[in-house]
Amino acid sequence: MPKDSTKEEPLSGLFGVNKPSGPTSMALVNKVKELVSCSPVFVEKSKLGNQGKKKRGRFAKGPVKIGQGGTLDPLADGVLVIGIGKATKDLSQFLDCVKEYETTCLLGCETDSYDTDGAQVRISPWKHVTREKVEEALQQFRGEITQTPPIFSALKMDGKPLYEYARKGIPLPRPIEPRNVTIHSLELVEWLGNDHSWSWPEKKLTEDEKKLLEKTLRSVDETAKVEDTAGADQETEDVPTAFVLRMRVSGGTYVRSVAHELGHALGSAGHVVTLTRIQQGRFTIRPKEPTDMACVSWDVFEKAIENPGEPDADGRLEWERAVLEKFEAYGEAHKQKQEQEI
Structure with missing residues (x-):
């Protein structure tokens, strides 16, 4: 007051x-x-x-x-x-300062921006993912971790935003520098399953756009591929699994990256469909x-x-x-x- x-x-x-x-x-x-x-x-x-x-x-x-x-x-x-x-x-x-967020994650689809505003990059099977598997996977993201900022972010390298390199297929001058962040708490607060109205973005990268993105990624990782995971097409007609996470994190943490990397840890893909900053300081x-x-x-x-x-x-x-x-x-x-x- x-x-x-x-x-x-x-x-x-x-x-x-x-x-x-x-x-x-x-x-x-x-x-x-x-x-x-x-x-x-x-x-x-x-x-x-x-x-x-x-x-x-x-x-x-x-x-x-x-x-x-x-x-x-x-x-x-x-x-x-x-x-x-x-x-x-x-x-x-x-x-x-420490910030608190709630985010809804949707499985089965990876986007270029790591959220629903982006375009589909690849799809991956998701039906094998259970609530128990998510809770188990979250353990590796708690505490002090190393996080790499998204390739589609406004973070600049040699004066140019990273997303410009990715969109134009320009090789990165060097790998994106990982940053040390702290996840003070990370909890699964709601398991939505398929009881929701969220869907994958309609926008998709064209084959040429995928090649440009892959070219940029391979400039720092020769094994990088931009393609759907085997068997993913068998699940595209069903409602994908969604769940809500709540986390308290240090400054500089990318919540979108947590969802993206969690999808990989689950042997699937994932992106953010809602993101709420509950508290900042x-x-x-x-x-x-x-x-x-x-x-x-x-x-x-x-x-x-x-x-x-x-x-x-x-x-x-x-x-x-x-x-x-x-x-x-x-x-x-x-x-x-x-x-x-x-």
Whole structure:
């Protein structure tokens, strides 16, 4: 809950947004910025009248700084931490903090992006996989592990995103560098079996696209192949198995890679069809502890963008009030941090 310091305007601070699946994180941050830039709660009154004169474009500077503490894929929903003003300098702490996720994994199909937004790369038998086999396989992913980022990711190598190498069949200058990550907990929380509505992506890589991808992969692994596993075609007409995992992981962990590698460990293939960030640091969509910070529903901002409404008796709009109810003021955040360090 906000402290009395929120009465001292303009305010700097942090708050969490419950991002919906679909839009990019940056698109949502830009929409929030449109509201914040016109709000006397967060912007000096002397700068509010200059909105029409501000530069437009990627590098435009608004009347107040705003940023996010770790992007989510368009597919993903859940916690997106946003910083305003002076608090933007504290956003880096959320890149390395512990995060909690829930993800639905679908067996039998591997995609180029490791999730349902991608295209089919290969299909593999899945009927032999049981709940017991999944729970047994999860043991190898707990604790400190080495993880290789996906070939279809925005991670850059020599200034070029990895996905550009893969799509164009360009040999990688060197192998993708594995990273050490920590899976603090990893549990199977729901076995859906075939009782669900998920299906493999309709989009498929063409034979030429498969050859380009294979060419890139073979630049670092001569045995790499992009082809269906023997016997996979016998199961394509049936509903594939799905299950839900919950995990607490260190910064830099790719949840999509966990699902991808788990599929291999099960002698099958797999990809992510849903991904929810439940908690990032102290911000969460499921508050349990007194120190947990709840997130603002994205509906609040959608409504304000459509119609900001009228100020209340305190001169604040509905969306401003909703943010302040879940706002960690910059001064208060630093005070708590200093107390923890003493």
